[in-house]
Amino acid sequence: MFRRASTAVTILALTATGAFAQSGEQDLSQAASDPTASLTAYLFQNFYTGQYHGRDDAQGNRMQFRMAIPYTLGGTNNIFRLTLPYVTDSPSGNTGLSDATVFNLTTFKRDWGRFGVGAVALLPLGADAVTADRWAIGPAAGFVAQADWGIWGLFNQNLIDIGGKSGSDPVNLSVIQPILNVSLDQGWSVGTSDMSVTYDWDEGEFVSLPLGIQVNKLVRFGTTPVQFGLSYEYNFYDETVAPEDTIGFTMKILAP
Numbered sequence: 642m643f644r645r646a647s648t649a650v651t652i653l654a655l656t657a658t659g660a661f662a663q664s665g666e667q668d669l670s671q672a673a674s675d676p677t678a679s680l681t682a683y684l685f686q687n688f689y690t691g692q693y694h695g696r697d698d699a700q701g702n703r704m705q706f707r708m709a710i711p712y713t714l715g716g717t718n719n720i721f722r723l724t725l726p727y728v729t730d731s732p733s734g735n736t737g738l739s740d741a742t743v744f745n746l747t748t749f750k751r752d753w754g755r756f757g758v759g760a761v762a763l764l765p766l767g768a769d770a771v772t773a774d775r776w777a778i779g780p781a782a783g784f785v786a787q788a789d790w791g792i793w794g795l796f797n798q799n800l801i802d803i804g805g806k807s808g809s810d811p812v813n814l815s816v817i818q819p820i821l822n823v824s825l826d827q828g829w830s831v832g833t834s835d836m837s838v839t840y841d842w843d844e845g846e847f848v849s850l851p852l853g854i855q856v857n858k859l860v861r862f863g864t865t866p867v868q869f870g871l872s873y874e875y876n877f878y879d880e881t882v883a884p885e886d887t888i889g890f891t892m893k894i895l896a897p
Contacts, residue, residue, distance in 0.1 A: 670828040670859045671791070673868040673895055679718070681896035682709045688889045694879035699732035701884065703739075718748045719759075728771045732882055737768030746781060754794070756784035761798045763812060765805060775805030777812045785820060791830065794820040813842040828859035834872040834889065850877040855889070868893040 672680060683706075690701040705726045712719050722744040728736050746759030763777040783796030796818045802811035816839045822832030834853030841848045853874030860867055870891035876884050 690884040692885040695882045702730040735770030739767040754786040774809035791823040
C-alpha cells in the first residue's frame with residue numbers, strides 16, 4: 642500500500658507548485674517564482690533522497706519533466722500542466738517511468754492576487770514496479786496573494802480513485818501545499834519548497850509531513866530567461882520507509 646500511495650503522493654505533490662495562470666503587472670524575476678504568472682514553462686527537475694526513515698542504508702533519486710501551458714477558453718484564463726516523473730533509484734531497487742499527472746486550472750483575477758479551481762488526474766502509465774496501477778481524478782482549488790515583498794498562498798488537490806488493475810490498492814489522497822516566496826535583489830528569491838502535506842483517506846493518517854526551503858536565481862541565456870532552484874526538504878513522517886532528507890534541483894525555462 643505504501644509504495645503505491647507514495648508514488649501518487651510524489652506525483653501529486655510535484656504538480657502543485659506553479660499551478661495558476663495569468664499574472665498581474667510583475668517584473669520577470671518575481672513572476673518566475675510566482676505560480677500565478679502567465680508564463681509558459683518547461684521544467685527539468687532532479688530530487689535526491691539521501692536518507693530514508695526506517696532504512697539508513699537506502700537512497701533514492703527521481704528525475705522529472707513538467708510543462709505548463711496557459712491558455713484562454715470561453716473568456717476564462719486557464720493553465721494546462723503535464724508531469725512525467727522517472728525513478729532512477731529507490732530503496733526497493735525498482736526504477737522506470739512513473740505515473741503521469743495532468744492538471745487543468747481556471748483562474749480568476751482579484752485586486753489582491755488570484756484564486757483558481759480545477760481538476761487533477763492520475764494516469765497509471767508507469768512501469769510495473771513504480772506505478773500505482775490506479776486511475777484517479779479529483780478537484781483542486783487555491784489562491785495566491787501578491788505583496789510588495791513577494792507572494793503567499795495555499796493550494797489543495799485531491800485524488801479520488803476511479804478504478805484500476807485488479808488487486809491494486811486504491812488511491813484516495815488530499816494534499817495541502819503552503820506557498821511562500823520572498824523576492825530579493827538581482828533575480829534572487831527564497832521561499833518554501835514544493836512541500837505538500839498529504840493525507841491518505843484509506844490509511845486514515847498523514848503519509849507526508851514535509852518542511853522545506855528553496856532558493857531561486859533567475860538568469861538569461863541570450864534572450865531566454867531561465868530560473869534555477871535549489872531546495873532542501875525534511876519529512877517528519879516516519880511510520881514506514883519514507884523519505885527523510887531530500888535535495889532538489891530545478892531548471893525552469895520560461896517563455897514570457
